[in-house]
Amino acid sequence: EAGVAQSPRYKIIEKRQSVAFWCNPISGHATLYWYQQILGQGPKLLIQFQNNGVVDDSQLPKDRFSAERLKGVDSTLKIQPAKLEDSAVYLCASSPGLAGTIETQYFGPGTRLLVL
């Protein structure tokens, strides 16, 4: 079974530019998560989807971050415009059940973003 796929693996941009990350979850997984992991910290949840609907985006900086999962499968996370403090690893995860159930999340390899 294929795992969670993410691209690109690395991205370097200048501040005020825009960037987009892509994630394809494990086939059949209903719930998809985007996390931000700043160096030296644990991952922090940005947004959670169940199928194509947003379940929780309370920690997403909505003035610059946006995310969508239009067909309930793959997802895109965008930052526009980027700031220096957005330098981090962006992790995508998926889980098979519905949002709110306690179950294992499976993570992709992450995208390392450096904002100069």
Place this chain on the structure above:
Amino acid sequence: AQKITQTQPGMFVQEKEAVTLDCTYDTSDQSYGLFWYKQPSSGEMIFLIYQGSYDEQNATEGRYSLNFQKARKSANLVISASQLGDSAMYFCAMSQNLDMRFGAGTRLTVKP
């Protein structure tokens, strides 16, 4: 609000020995799940082991076991017979309702 604490920023262990990584949590809910993930330098978070709050037995998965002490709100990870490939960051996490929160992590280094 739920909180996960990992008090050991770094740990060293000799190859083939056992090591315990500490994790304490804070929640007022009765239903929650506790997870440990391994993150090697490649960056991917690898699921290791899960313990449900209502599980009476400590979880085990191969060389990994979870020492769950509910009254003390601790969920320590025990790795037996350490291997060089176990060198990585280890994160404790707790899930309840819609949320999964992670601790700050412990960097484990296995010495040959």
